[in-house]
Amino acid sequence: MRVLLFTGKGGVGKTSVSAATALSTARAGLRTLVMSTDPAHSLADSFDVPLGPDPVEVVGGLDAVQLDAQARLEDNWRDIQDYLIALLRWSGIGEVQAEELSVLPGLEEIFSLIDVQRFAASGDYDVIVVDCAPTAETLRLLSLPDALGWYMERIFPIERKVARVVRPVLGQMTSMPLPADGLHGSVERLYRHLEEVRDLLADTETTSVRLVTNPERMVVAEARRTYTYLSLFGYHVDAVVVNRLLPDAVTDPWFDTWRTRQAEQLEEIRAGFGDVPLLTAPLFDDEMVGIDRLGELAAAVYVEAKPHELLYVGSPLTFEPTDEGWLLTVALPFVAKGEVDAFHRGDELYVKVGSYTRSILLPAALRRCAITGAGLADGRLRVSFRPTGPAGRSRDLPR
Structure with missing residues (x-):
């Protein structure tokens, strides 16, 4: 079982690389699922087929899914949201505003990660390819289980016991809605789901992160920061994909300065990422949309490498x-x-x-x-x- 996560700055082509990788693993005979945690949902555009919340077979051996964010929200957040709405309305906030404020930014992507674990545990797939949200959102999502861990292991059990004791007394003294014990159960269940996700994604033999970047100074700087933070939280990066390199066939002098700058950034990537494999893809003459073009992209990126394999061994x-x-x-x-x-x-x-x-x-x-x-x-x-x-x-x- 392999889980491959692709992330990078918005617009670098990570969705295309994710889709191309999934197509390549399926053509190698591996049951593959490709899914997206990116709210932009451009995965359907890459394959040029409609996608929904249930896996759809794109080609033989390859399923793709576009998660229903609202359904995930209902499944994982409804009990907590109902209490937050009641609390906000008690404080004087209108019903519509309370409804909006009760949904925290990024929740849909968080619940998408829970679906990654669900599909991995199903045993239906050999490879799961995840087209992640742009790097800032991805880092926030992947760090969430660690951020909640201290609270859930230390403060949460005490808070839950205190709530049971004081709830009858406070209920007679104030009209403020108090959290029921079932709410604590919902919070704990959500955390346990995220903990399972963390265990899966931090398993360096199962899960790899692949950074997608372009040979541009600002984009490379973002990739370097992402690499640092992924390493900090124990996530294993086994390759860097440099996308949209000017091909040798482009000889017009107008591109000379651009080519020189790309070469400088490529050398900086090689030096900075050390032993992590560097995969490259040229700037193609058309959009990489549809099975045929994605196949071309996969061949350019991986050449003779097998995309489902662990491309670099190193523990963070x-x-x-x-x-x-x-x-x-x-x-x-x-x-x-x-x-x-x-x-x-x-x-x-x-x-x-x-x-x-x-x-x-x-x-x-x-x-x-x-x-x-x-x-x-x-x-x-x-x-x-x-x-x-x-x-x-x-x-x-x-x-």
Whole structure:
């Protein structure tokens, strides 16, 4: 079973590359599903066939699905939404406004991720290709289970118990709607679904992320940031696809400056992403729409490579024994010392890069250890632990 996620800045051609990859794996004899978490839903346009909320066979062995965002919302958010609407109306907000405010931005994409896990668990497919939303939305979605984890494991059980005790008393003192225990059950069920998604997507042998970019300075910068944050949260990038390179057949001098800049950016990508395979596709003379054109794109991108295989082996998070204790390493490519903070508290290591913070639950062997050193080297954060030091000591990352 393989899950391939394609992401990149909007407009780089990730939907076309996703569709082409799915077509190639299906032609290799693998039962394949391609789906989109991008609200733009351009997957149907790529195949030039209508798609709906149920899998539709595009060609033999290849199904495609365009998820019904509203149905996913009803299935996963209705109980929570009803309470939020009641609370907002109690506070004086009108019914229409309350209805709108009760749906948080990005919820549809979140529930699309739950469908990824559902299709993977069905056993109906050998390969699932996911055309993800543009990078900012994708990062928010993939970091959500980590962001909710601390709250759900620590605060949520206490909050639930307190609510059971105070609900009868407060119910007699105020008209404010109070959350029923069933609401807590809905929140917990939603979190458990996201936790299952996290386990699937962080399984480096099953799931790979492939970054799609164009050889342009701003787009490459976005790809580098995305690579850093994906590594921070433990998601494995096994290839970078550089799309729309000027082909050799274009010899008009008008394109010389453009060709030079593309070559510079291509070299920067090669140097920056290290051992991660670099796949390329030319700028074609027409839109890549329909089975025939997508087949051309797949042949250009993968050449002799098999798109369903793991194209690069490398773990974003490792624990290694040393003579003095343990060494934890986290891949943080393109990060300088002043851009990362790390500290140890209790049984967790917190790593912050930019606006994203990841909480890493330490194995039992490290929970009673003290941090003896931390630093960045070769694109990885390295944290040393020694079991003989005072437990629970926090140490900030040296600047």
